[in-house]
Amino acid sequence: MNDQKNNNNTSRPLDALGKALNSQVLIKLKGGKEFRGALQSFDMHMNLVINDAEELKDGESVRRLGVVLVRGDNIVYISPE
Amino acid sequence: MNDQKNNNNTSRPLDALGKALNSQVLIKLKGGKEFRGALQSFDMHMNLVINDAEELKDGESVRRLGVVLVRGDNIVYISPE
Amino acid sequence: MNDQKNNNNTSRPLDALGKALNSQVLIKLKGGKEFRGALQSFDMHMNLVINDAEELKDGESVRRLGVVLVRGDNIVYISPE
Amino acid sequence: MNDQKNNNNTSRPLDALGKALNSQVLIKLKGGKEFRGALQSFDMHMNLVINDAEELKDGESVRRLGVVLVRGDNIVYISPE
Amino acid sequence: MNDQKNNNNTSRPLDALGKALNSQVLIKLKGGKEFRGALQSFDMHMNLVINDAEELKDGESVRRLGVVLVRGDNIVYISPE
Amino acid sequence: MNDQKNNNNTSRPLDALGKALNSQVLIKLKGGKEFRGALQSFDMHMNLVINDAEELKDGESVRRLGVVLVRGDNIVYISPE
Amino acid sequence: MNDQKNNNNTSRPLDALGKALNSQVLIKLKGGKEFRGALQSFDMHMNLVINDAEELKDGESVRRLGVVLVRGDNIVYISPE
Numbered sequence: 276m277n278d279q280k281n282n283n284n285t286s287r288p289l290d291a292l293g294k295a296l297n298s299q300v301l302i303k304l305k306g307g308k309e310f311r312g313a314l315q316s317f318d319m320h321m322n323l324v325i326n327d328a329e330e331l332k333d334g335e336s337v338r339r340l341g342v343v344l345v346r347g348d349n350i351v352y353i354s355p356e
Numbered sequence: 357m358n359d360q361k362n363n364n365n366t367s368r369p370l371d372a373l374g375k376a377l378n379s380q381v382l383i384k385l386k387g388g389k390e391f392r393g394a395l396q397s398f399d400m401h402m403n404l405v406i407n408d409a410e411e412l413k414d415g416e417s418v419r420r421l422g423v424v425l426v427r428g429d430n431i432v433y434i435s436p437e
Numbered sequence: 438m439n440d441q442k443n444n445n446n447t448s449r450p451l452d453a454l455g456k457a458l459n460s461q462v463l464i465k466l467k468g469g470k471e472f473r474g475a476l477q478s479f480d481m482h483m484n485l486v487i488n489d490a491e492e493l494k495d496g497e498s499v500r501r502l503g504v505v506l507v508r509g510d511n512i513v514y515i516s517p518e
Numbered sequence: 519m520n521d522q523k524n525n526n527n528t529s530r531p532l533d534a535l536g537k538a539l540n541s542q543v544l545i546k547l548k549g550g551k552e553f554r555g556a557l558q559s560f561d562m563h564m565n566l567v568i569n570d571a572e573e574l575k576d577g578e579s580v581r582r583l584g585v586v587l588v589r590g591d592n593i594v595y596i597s598p599e
Numbered sequence: 600m601n602d603q604k605n606n607n608n609t610s611r612p613l614d615a616l617g618k619a620l621n622s623q624v625l626i627k628l629k630g631g632k633e634f635r636g637a638l639q640s641f642d643m644h645m646n647l648v649i650n651d652a653e654e655l656k657d658g659e660s661v662r663r664l665g666v667v668l669v670r671g672d673n674i675v676y677i678s679p680e
Numbered sequence: 681m682n683d684q685k686n687n688n689n690t691s692r693p694l695d696a697l698g699k700a701l702n703s704q705v706l707i708k709l710k711g712g713k714e715f716r717g718a719l720q721s722f723d724m725h726m727n728l729v730i731n732d733a734e735e736l737k738d739g740e741s742v743r744r745l746g747v748v749l750v751r752g753d754n755i756v757y758i759s760p761e
Numbered sequence: 762m763n764d765q766k767n768n769n770n771t772s773r774p775l776d777a778l779g780k781a782l783n784s785q786v787l788i789k790l791k792g793g794k795e796f797r798g799a800l801q802s803f804d805m806h807m808n809l810v811i812n813d814a815e816e817l818k819d820g821e822s823v824r825r826l827g828v829v830l831v832r833g834d835n836i837v838y839i840s841p842e
Contacts, residue, residue: 286396288403291425301421304837305387305430306791315772321427322774328840340787340840344777346807349791349837351385351430354409354421367477369484372506382502386468386511402508432466432511435490435502448558450565453587463583467549467592483589513547513592516571516583529639531646534668544664548630548673564670594628594673597652597664610720612727615749625745629711629754645751675709675754678733678745691801693808696830706826710792710835726832756790756835759814759826 292317295355300325303351308332310345311356321347373398376436381406384432389413391426392437402428454479457517462487465513470494472507473518483509535560538598543568546594551575553588554599564590616641619679624649627675632656634669635680645671697722700760705730708756713737715750716761726752778803781841786811789837794818796831797842807833 295314302310302323312328323345330338376395383391383404393409404426411419457476464472464485474490485507492500538557545553545566555571566588573581619638626634626647636652647669654662700719707715707728717733728750735743781800788796788809798814809831816824 286405288397288399288405288425290397291405291423308837316774316776318774324772324774324777340838342777343838343840344774345838346833346836347427348429348834350427351389352421352424352426354424367486369478369480369486369506371478372486372504428508429510431508432470433502433505433507435505448567450559450561450567450587452559453567453585509589510591512589513551514583514586514588516586529648531640531642531648531668533640534648534666590670591672593670594632595664595667595669597667610729612721612723612729612749614721615729615747671751672753674751675713676745676748676750678748691810693802693804693810693830695802696810696828752832753834755832756794757826757829757831759829 289317289319291355292353299356301354301356302345304345304349305351310343312343321350323347370398370400372436373434380437382435382437383426385426385430386432391424393424402431404428404434451479451481453517454515461518463516463518464507466507466511467513472505474505483512485509485515532560532562534598535596542599544597544599545588547588547592548594553586555586564593566590566596613641613643615679616677623680625678625680626669628669628673629675634667636667645674647671647677694722694724696760697758704761706759706761707750709750709754710756715748717748726755728752728758775803775805777841778839785842787840787842788831790831790835791837796829798829807836809833809839
């Protein structure tokens with residue numbers, strides 16, 4: 276409701292994820308881990324499924340994962356690339 | 357309700373974000389990371405979308421991101437510039 | 438309800454913030470950061486807007502911010518000055 | 519409900535705070551900080567207002583605050599003195 | 600509901616506290632602190648009131664408190680002695 | 681609801697605890713502590729009561745407790761033995 | 762609701778777990794622990810039951826567990842293998 280009132284002629288933050296579906300995103304996690312890959316789905320908790328995901332630590336690729344479900348509470352930010 | 361009673365002739369904290377829409381803001385995150393950029397949207401969890409975002413660490417620019425969705429639970433403070 | 442029963446002829450904690458509106462407050466955050474400034478608004482999550490805010494670390498001023506929205510979950514205590 | 523069933527002829531924990539109103543209490547916070555002062559109010563989140571509060575660290579007085587609102591989620595324990 | 604189904608002819612965990620009322624308990628907190636004392640009351644958040652409480656750190660008594668209200672979210676385990 | 685849809689012809693995770701009642705389980709806690717003992721009861725928060733519990737740290741027995749109530753939010757995993 | 766609107770012709774993140782039932786998954790936990798094993802069940806909190814589970818630390822096998830219930834709030838990501 277609060278954001279309804281403040282926000283009613285602007286988009287909401289999670290709409291930015293809707294626009295990024297099937298596109299490449301960068302995901303920064305608490306603790307410094309990062310993922311790059313194609314955003315396949317998300318929910319209101321910011322749980323995400325990423326396809327063709329690359330896990331990075333300090334900018335270095337550490338693992339390739341075909342599909343990965345990231346639990347939303349670990350996320351610091353998400354940026355479409 | 358509580359803030360209704362205490363606060364009824366003053367604005368509420370998230371109104372400060374409504375006023376800052378499309379303006380430059382500084383965002384301080386837990387762990388010391390900062391973002392500067394234009395506030396595009398927010399919700400009641402303080403999830404934010406920032407445009408033309410610059411990520412800083414210890415005052416130094418570490419990354420430029422066109423659009424970034426910051427998860428609200430990471431935020432310490434937000435200041436319009 | 439619980440506090441209703443225990444507390445019914447005393448004020449409630451957030452009433453102390455209502456009395457401090459537009460006055461100078463000291464805010465202590467988790468991690469040791471502090472703010473001093475004029476309390477402009479608050480809500481039931483203890484999200485606060487502070488005007489003419491000074492950020493301190495170990496008692497030293499580290500930054501001046503015209504207006505700052507502090508996310509309530511970072512707060513340890515608030516003291517009217 | 520659960521505590522209703524287990525607890526119905528005993529008092530509940532927050533009743534101990536009701537009895538301590540206007541009396542001296544010791545408050546231990548996560549991270550080791552302590553407060554001593556007179557309990558003026560509390561709510562069901564254990565948010566507390568303390569009058570004539572003394573902040574201690576490792577048993578040493580580090581600050582005197584006329585009135586302080588302590589956010590309940592920082593509290594480890596509260597003991598009437 | 601879930602535990603209703605799984606658990607319906609067994610007792611529930613908090614029932615163990617109901618049986619321990621007025622008896623001596625050992626309470627282990629996050630961070631390593633311990634309390635020993637008589638359990639006077641508890642609620643569904645595991646907030647506890649302990650009488651004649653002894654605070655221990657690494658097995659050593661560090662403080663005696665007549666009555667102490669321990670906030671449930673600090674608790675690792677509780678054991679009747 | 682979500683798991684209803686995804687999961688409707690499979691069991692649910694807490695059913696694994698129902699099957700382990702009165703049997704020996706290994707419980708791993710955040711911070712590395714472990715318990716071994718007989719699972720007497722559990723609830724939907726994963727609060728557990730363990731009988732004849734042995735507390736271990738780095739694989740070494742550090743304490744024996746007749747009955748112990750473990751607060752669910754400390755648990756990393758539970759494994760029937 | 763939010764994800765309803767954004768997501769209505771795409772799958773949701775937890776659907777990825779539904780597809781992985783009875784298959785091999787890699788589970789990364791906060792703190793660096795990992796599990797590999799067959800996903801037997803899950804719920805909306807991401808509590809998981811894994812069969813024939815192998816616990817790894819820094820890529821090394823540290824323990825074999827026949828069945829393990831992992832508490833969802835420890836999970837960073839889950840990847841079908």
